[in-house]
Amino acid sequence: MDNFVLEGSAKTPSVDFNAEKGVLELRGRSIPENSIEFYKPLNEWIENYGKSPQPETTVDVRLEYFNTSSSKCILDLFKQLENLNGSGTNIKVNWYFEEDDEDMEEAGEDYQAIINLPFNMIEVEEI
């Protein structure tokens, strides 16, 4: 299947979903006024990927900021992955946050508490 690559913009993150590697990356900031529009194609890609996934799938979330409109869409993305987990692929999430960015660290912990997927919290100097 095709990979899904989008360049980042001032309001939306860059997307690099690679079907051969089984690596799904979101990077940058996610602050669109209406996030549903932006995230819908991502959900559709994951749905297709789920039909023939790699044995191991890694989700790399390297977000600098996201608004509350995005937070719901990101949850939906994780829920979708949660449903895929164990049926042909083992999924793990790497949640990156910058040093001292407690807000982003907490945001990762919030998802970790809601979603039944293994989360690695990774502190980095710069996203």
Place this chain on the structure above:
Amino acid sequence: MANIYDLYKTMESNKVMLSFKGRVTSDLLMSVLQIMETKLVAEDESPKVRKKIYNVLVECLQNLYHHIDKEKEGPSTSEIDEQSAIFMIAKDGNQYSIMTGNYMDSVDVDKLEDKLKLINSMDKDELKQYYKTVLADGQRSDKGTAGLGMIDIARKSGQKLEYHFLPVDDVSTFFSLNVKIA
């Protein structure tokens, strides 16, 4: 012309960094965020504070944006431009204030006031729990808003939200919000 000077002095004494009155559009929102990002770097704020302010600003401005986006039922009988709003960003010492004001339907005041009272009654951990509950419950409007904005603003601010409701005519109320970040 003396009015302009009065306005200037008022803003100066309130240490206003940036202010706007009018309709908050998507383009305006982006410009303001870019200006503020540059200003915060110039103020030599730590990345942590910059991100907090940026985050709160995004939520506050998007609240105003979604507010004007709202479709009105029937023609407005009011003389006022309900889609016009005001916001100001001020810095006094180490404390930033993000102030917004917008008209709202008076019938919606109780619901918003209850929510703000609830948020202000909560400590840090309770807010975190409340955020997670609302996030997980799956409700969402067709605009993609999920009722998380004010909770998130309160979490990032770490201080109580200051607000005021001023009835302006039979149907409209002016809602003022002041979010402090230190």
